[in-house]
Amino acid sequence: MKIGLLVGRENTFPLAFIKKINEMDVDGIRAEFVRLGGTKEAEPCEYRVIVDRISHDIRYYRAFLKNAVLSGTYVINNPFWWSADDKFFNYSVASKLGVAIPRTICLPSKAYPEDVWPESLRNLVFPLDWQGIVDYIGLPAFLKPFDGGGWRHVYKVHSMEELLHYYDLTGELCMVLQQFIDFEHYVRCFCIGKTEIMPVKYDPKHRRYIVEHGHLTPALGERIMRDALIINEALGYDMNTVEFAIQDGIPYAIDFMNPAPDMEESSITSFYFDWVVNAMTKLAIEKAQTGKLSDMFPRWHRMPGVIPAVKAASNIV
Numbered sequence: 462m463k464i465g466l467l468v469g470r471e472n473t474f475p476l477a478f479i480k481k482i483n484e485m486d487v488d489g490i491r492a493e494f495v496r497l498g499g500t501k502e503a504e505p506c507e508y509r510v511i512v513d514r515i516s517h518d519i520r521y522y523r524a525f526l527k528n529a530v531l532s533g534t535y536v537i538n539n540p541f542w543w544s545a546d547d548k549f550f551n552y553s554v555a556s557k558l559g560v561a562i563p564r565t566i567c568l569p570s571k572a573y574p575e576d577v578w579p580e581s582l583r584n585l586v587f588p589l590d591w592q593g594i595v596d597y598i599g600l601p602a603f604l605k606p607f608d609g610g611g612w613r614h615v616y617k618v619h620s621m622e623e624l625l626h627y628y629d630l631t632g633e634l635c636m637v638l639q640q641f642i643d644f645e646h647y648v649r650c651f652c653i654g655k656t657e658i659m660p661v662k663y664d665p666k667h668r669r670y671i672v673e674h675g676h677l678t679p680a681l682g683e684r685i686m687r688d689a690l691i692i693n694e695a696l697g698y699d700m701n702t703v704e705f706a707i708q709d710g711i712p713y714a715i716d717f718m719n720p721a722p723d724m725e726e727s728s729i730t731s732f733y734f735d736w737v738v739n740a741m742t743k744l745a746i747e748k749a750q751t752g753k754l755s756d757m758f759p760r761w762h763r764m765p766g767v768i769p770a771v772k773a774a775s776n777i778v
Contacts, residue, residue, distance in 0.1 A: 462488070462749050465495035465508035467522055469515040474724040477738045478512070482745065490749050500525045506532040509749045512700070512741070514721045516540060535752035537699045537744070538720040542759055546696065547608035548718050549637050554695050557767045560688045561713045563640035563706075564598050567607055572632045594638060595621060601641045606634050608718075617641070642713050644706035648677070648685055651722070651733065652701045653740035654747070655693040660685055661733060663704070672732045685712050692717050695767075697759035699744060 464482060468475045475494070482492035495511060500521075506529035513536055516522035526540040549567045556562050569585050595602075604627050605615040614634060616627040628636065649663040649670070660682065662671040677685065689703045692714065702722040705712035724741075726734040748756075761767050 462490045462509040463507060464490060464492040464745050464749055465511040466492065467495050467511060467513045467515050467526075469518060471514065471725050473726040473734065474738065474741075475514075477726075477734075478741055478745075481738060481742045485742070485746070487746050488750065490746055492745070497522070497525060500528055502528075503531060504528060506534045508534050510535045510537065510745050510752065512537045512745060513540065514724075517543070517721060530754065530757075533754065535748045535754065535757060537748070537757075538701070539697060539757040539759075542697055542757070543720050546718060546759075548716070549607040551692075551696065551718050552637075552714075554761045554767060555688075555692060555714050555717070558691050558695060558761075558764060559766065560691060561711050563642055563713050563715065565637050565639045566594055566598060568594075568628070568636050568638060570631070570633050570635050571628055574633065591621065591625065595624065598638050598640050600624075603639045603641060604628060604631075604636055605639065607637045608635070642706040642708050642715065644708050644713075646676070646707040648705045648707065648712070650685065650689045650703045650705070651729075651737055651740075652689055652693050652698070652703055653737070654699050654744040655697075656690065657740045657744070658686055658689050658693075658703075659733065659736055659740075660689075661729075665704075668728075670729050670733060672730050681707070681710065681712065688712065688714060689717075691764075695759060695761040695764055697757060699748075699757075700741070 466475055466479060479492040482490065495508065508529065511526065511529060511534055513526055516526055523540050523544065526536050530536055549565065552562050552565045601617055601619045603615060604618055604624065614631065618624040618627055647663050647665055648660050651659040651661065660677060662673045662676045664671060685705055692703055693701060698720050700720060700722065701717065702719040703717040704715045706715045723729060724737050729737065
């Protein structure tokens with residue numbers, strides 16, 4: 462059986478991951494870089510498992526991965542759900558499941574393509590009730606894309622004037638306005654296989670991982686682990702990071718749609734790098750041996766509290 466790896470510019474994780482799997486030689490399982498040069502419709506895939514680190518940037522890779530699933534390939538992470546998911550929906554799911562999140566509002570885009578006619582926007586209220594929006598969210602706040610990543614197009618706004626100024630710069634992007642959490646502690650959890658979780662002290666201002674054991678009280682650590690587990694189970698991601706900003710003892714889930722998280726050794730430190738490589742190796746081998754395609758898909762629709770139970774009407778015939 463073969464495990465394939467799709468990667469971008471990163472170097473340390475791919476090489477360490479492939480080397481470790483091949484050295485273990487479990488049941489003859491081998492790992493290698495996926496090589497592609499065009500994919501036929503319904504073409505069988507030679508890989509039992511593929512770890513995807515780059516299809517969010519390369520559309521052909523995403524198309525290939527969806528086709529691979531038809532062959533029974535277990536893809537980490539699920540290309541269908543990754544294509545459909547967005548961060549605003551994630552906040553709504555987390556809120557339904559009892560995870561603390563910042564107050565969040567999704568906003569209509571500022572601008573639209575030239576071929577979108579005014580009649581196509583007749584469902585939108587104009588002008589927006591900016592005062593009502595600010596009253597709900599509060600200031601300062603963050604204006605950011607509803608499905609973006611990498612801190613692109615993220616603005617901290619302190620006044621109505623700043624909010625309108627930056628909103629006018631967002632063009633066709635769909636944005637959310639989100640409550641600012643004045644955190645005293647920040648945690649980024651590496652999450653592998655939904656259940657293996659490593660809560661790491663993180664400095665988001667300098668994007669720096671800090672190796673400091675015991676940085677959480679038992680109660681806070683237990684709640685963060687519980688909330689991360691709930692989120693991973695709901696969204697179905699086998700490879701993810703879940704971030705919490707802690708204010709007044711409450712861990713607010715800030716960012717938890719990171720299906721190709723940073724795993725470079727120079728970034729995450731050697732200590733956490735070794736943990737991630739070991740956890741990903743274990744996961745990939747396990748899925749090669751026993752992985753079911755159903756395990757790739759999210760479960761939010763089956764979790765208590767998300768969709769209210771509907772009783773069948775007795776008079777339906």
